[in-house]
Amino acid sequence: MIDYEKLAEAMGDLDEDTVKELLQQVMDEGGEGAPKAMEACQKGMDTVGKLFEEGEYFVGDLIYAGELMTDAVGILKDALVSGESSGPKTRMILCTVKGDLHDIGKNIVKSMLEANGFDVLDLGIDVPPEKIVETAKAENIKIVALSGVLTLALDSMKKTVEELKAAGLDVKIIIGGAPVNADSCRNIGADEWAHSPQKTVDTCKRWAAEG
Amino acid sequence: MKGKYTSYPEGYNKLVKDIIPWYMRPAKAMLMRLLLTILVDG
Amino acid sequence: MNSKELKASRVKLFRDAANFRKTERIPHFANVVTWKVFDAGHTLDEAMTDFDVMEKCVLHFLDKYPVDGILDVGIRNQFNVTEAFGEGSYYYYDKEVVGIHDHAHCTVDTLQEYMDDPTKYAWEKILPKKYGESWEQKDKAVWKKTFSEYMKYTKFILHMNSVMGKYGLPGLSPNNPMKGAVVPAVEELMSNLLGIQQLSVAMRRSPDLLDAFIQRWEKERMEPIYEKIRASKGQDYKYCFDSSILMLAHTVMNKKQFERFYWPYLKKLLDEYAAKGLSIRIFTEGSILRFAEYFKDYPKGLLTFHLEQDDPFEFREALPNVAIMGGMTTDLLSNGTPEECVAYAKRLCDELGREGGFIYSENKMLSYRNDAKAENMLAVSKFVNDYRL
Numbered sequence: 197m198i199d200y201e202k203l204a205e206a207m208g209d210l211d212e213d214t215v216k217e218l219l220q221q222v223m224d225e226g227g228e229g230a231p232k233a234m235e236a237c238q239k240g241m242d243t244v245g246k247l248f249e250e251g252e253y254f255v256g257d258l259i260y261a262g263e264l265m266t267d268a269v270g271i272l273k274d275a276l277v278s279g280e281s282s283g284p285k286t287r288m289i290l291c292t293v294k295g296d297l298h299d300i301g302k303n304i305v306k307s308m309l310e311a312n313g314f315d316v317l318d319l320g321i322d323v324p325p326e327k328i329v330e331t332a333k334a335e336n337i338k339i340v341a342l343s344g345v346l347t348l349a350l351d352s353m354k355k356t357v358e359e360l361k362a363a364g365l366d367v368k369i370i371i372g373g374a375p376v377n378a379d380s381c382r383n384i385g386a387d388e389w390a391h392s393p394q395k396t397v398d399t400c401k402r403w404a405a406e407g
Numbered sequence: 408m409k410g411k412y413t414s415y416p417e418g419y420n421k422l423v424k425d426i427i428p429w430y431m432r433p434a435k436a437m438l439m440r441l442l443l444t445i446l447v448d449g
Numbered sequence: 450m451n452s453k454e455l456k457a458s459r460v461k462l463f464r465d466a467a468n469f470r471k472t473e474r475i476p477h478f479a480n481v482v483t484w485k486v487f488d489a490g491h492t493l494d495e496a497m498t499d500f501d502v503m504e505k506c507v508l509h510f511l512d513k514y515p516v517d518g519i520l521d522v523g524i525r526n527q528f529n530v531t532e533a534f535g536e537g538s539y540y541y542y543d544k545e546v547v548g549i550h551d552h553a554h555c556t557v558d559t560l561q562e563y564m565d566d567p568t569k570y571a572w573e574k575i576l577p578k579k580y581g582e583s584w585e586q587k588d589k590a591v592w593k594k595t596f597s598e599y600m601k602y603t604k605f606i607l608h609m610n611s612v613m614g615k616y617g618l619p620g621l622s623p624n625n626p627m628k629g630a631v632v633p634a635v636e637e638l639m640s641n642l643l644g645i646q647q648l649s650v651a652m653r654r655s656p657d658l659l660d661a662f663i664q665r666w667e668k669e670r671m672e673p674i675y676e677k678i679r680a681s682k683g684q685d686y687k688y689c690f691d692s693s694i695l696m697l698a699h700t701v702m703n704k705k706q707f708e709r710f711y712w713p714y715l716k717k718l719l720d721e722y723a724a725k726g727l728s729i730r731i732f733t734e735g736s737i738l739r740f741a742e743y744f745k746d747y748p749k750g751l752l753t754f755h756l757e758q759d760d761p762f763e764f765r766e767a768l769p770n771v772a773i774m775g776g777m778t779t780d781l782l783s784n785g786t787p788e789e790c791v792a793y794a795k796r797l798c799d800e801l802g803r804e805g806g807f808i809y810s811e812n813k814m815l816s817y818r819n820d821a822k823a824e825n826m827l828a829v830s831k832f833v834n835d836y837r838l
Contacts, residue, residue, distance in 0.1 A: 210653060212653070212654065251704075251739070252703065252704075253703055254701060254702055254703040254704075254706075255649070255700060255701040256648070256649035256652055256653075256701035256702055256703065256706060257649075257653075257703055259645070259646060259649035259650065259701070260649050260650050260652075260653045260654075263650055295545070295546045296548075297541070297548055297550060297551075298551075300551075300645055300646065346548070346816075346817070347779050347783075347813060347816070347817055347819070347820050348545070348546060348816075348817040348818075348819065348820075350819075351817075351819055374735070374758065375779075377780070379780060379784070380780065383784060409585060410584065410585035410586060410587060410588075411588065411589070412587065412592065413572070413577070413584060413585055413587075415568075415569045415572040415573055416569070418572075419568070419572055422592060425589050425592070425593075426589070426592045426593050426596045427596070439568075440568075441599075441603075442530075442595075442596065442599050443568065443571055445527050445530050445531065445599065445602075446530070446531065446534055446576065446595075447554065447571050447575050447576065447579070447641075448539070448552075448641055449527050449528075449530070449531045449538055449539065449540060
């Protein structure tokens with residue numbers, strides 16, 4: 197049996213060799229430890245988020261952490277039974293808005309949301325408001341996270357918020373990316389804004405808990 | 408079928424002869440470098 | 450004043466500002482790219498493929514807004530060249546949007562192969578991958594058409610340079626692909642060779658391979674540039690700055706990564722410029738304040754940072770030896786009133802520029818329709834042009 201604390205620490209340290217070695221050991225031992233190993237990886241990702249907030253890690257580390265987490269899931273997936281050990285997951289929408297093709301930030305946030313137990317419906321990039329509204333209706337979504345890097349993303353975010361409200365949907369909306377700030381959040385009509393993935397995760401967790 | 412110009416350096420050199428007018432040939436290296444930059448990065 | 454004299458007076462204004470010499474007024478370098486297309490009543494697809502339309506948009510801007518320099522005069526219009534060549538361009542555009550897809554020419558394992566012969570690498574690896582099956586089918590007719598469009602584009606650049614001359618507008622710096630643009634290794638890795646994803650992973654997974662590439666780039670690409678710098682005769686008053694560098698790669702690096710992969714080489718470059726008393730502009734994408742300590746010992750006059758996300762007043766406090774270009778935000782230009790924009794522009798000029806050290810500009814490249822309201826742009830341009838310190 198592996199040392200799960202050591203696994204969490206290795207993930208937090210972004211020590212790829214140790215993480216993969218321990219995960220492979222879990223699978224070699226039959227895979228029963230996979231759910232606990234996944235939790236340890238998630239704990240490690242929390243550490244990554246905190247170190248980013250503290251300034252020790254930066255964007256490149258988050259990108260790398262996202263890849264490492266994806267690889268970790270890849271190693272464990274045959275032994276993981278979805279949903280069982282972690283309870284019902286909150287489903288939410290994440291996407292890059294219309295006119296913007298950037299996805300690095302979105303993908304970082306996606307990894308961290310998934311590591312924190314969210315079931316993320318990633319609609320991709322250049323997503324028009326109608327698609328977001330349609331999906332939110334069909335999937336009974338309560339949380340929507342919109343991403344964008346270009347200044348024109350702010351216009352798309354505003355249109356998306358307006359269309360979600362016009363559709364009468366009761367959703368919480370968070371916007372993220374370089375051009376967003378408190379002023380633009382107010383102007384756009386979103387509920388929250390974030391530059392850091394950790395803030396996005398914490399906000400979504402709070403909303404999920406509030407129901 | 409392999410393209411006429413796709414081998415290197417033979418196809419590349421043939422292309423330079425075929426598309427760059429004779430009076431521009433002294434600047435062929437610079438012209439091709441910039442053209443390639445546009446086609447590669449653009 | 451004729452256009453030559455006007456240009457010379459503007460260069461002096463920029464140089465004095467960058468070198469922390471008091472000036473009568475603050476110069477305005479317009480960080481305006483495709484916004485001017487919308488302001489002239491056109492759409493991007495019209496301007497991007499028609500040089501006459503693009504020229505009309507540039508002239509409309511220059512006639513309407515009193516500025517001392519402009520970043521782009523439509524020379525990003527390479528789309529006719531790539532379109533003549535066929536589908537596969539990284540660029541995308543429609544009426545309202547122009548952008549570029551992320552791309553990466555190499556993996557960390559093929560960087561050395563690229564450096565061995567970049568043309569061969571492009572010919573055998575990049576272009577076949579980019580253009581797919583059509584690469585083999587490119588015949589003489591396609592290549593001739595592409596070359597012809599390329600010549601038209603080159604002619605357009607030369608024509609627009611002469612237009613700039615008639616308006617008495619100086620060029621930003623001598624950097625251009627023909628003369629050897631100054632690109633640090635990590636910037637080439639970030640923008641073209643590896644892309645943001647691969648670079649981020651490689652910094653952790655393959656740091657030694659990155660080191661090997663960077664050192665080779667240093668020897669083969671940067672050493673000739675250092676030699677040119679050493680041979681220079683001092684500040685070149687044909688341009689506002691002696692060099693213009695883009696910093697983007699730092700936006701993904703933590704401090705240790707910056708210290709290993711970026712700073713030693715950037716420092717070498719800056720030291721070379723400093724030794725010759727030259728004046729350079731660095732466009733610092735994102736925020737650079739995290740790394741302020743690295744620049745604090747350079748003399749006034751060497752560095753002008755064109756700020757994007759950093760607050761200019763905080764920046765001045767952290768790095769009083771570095772001149773600032775920028776200051777005006779797209780937030781204010783697009784959402785504020787003319788009075789609010791002018792009040793902020795006045796604050797920028799008064800607090801940052803009274804003893805030199807400030808060049809007014811926009812913090813982002815104005816690219817999209819709503820990046821600014823025309824009335825705000827007009828109000829601040831006129832104010833900055835007329836305001837005497």
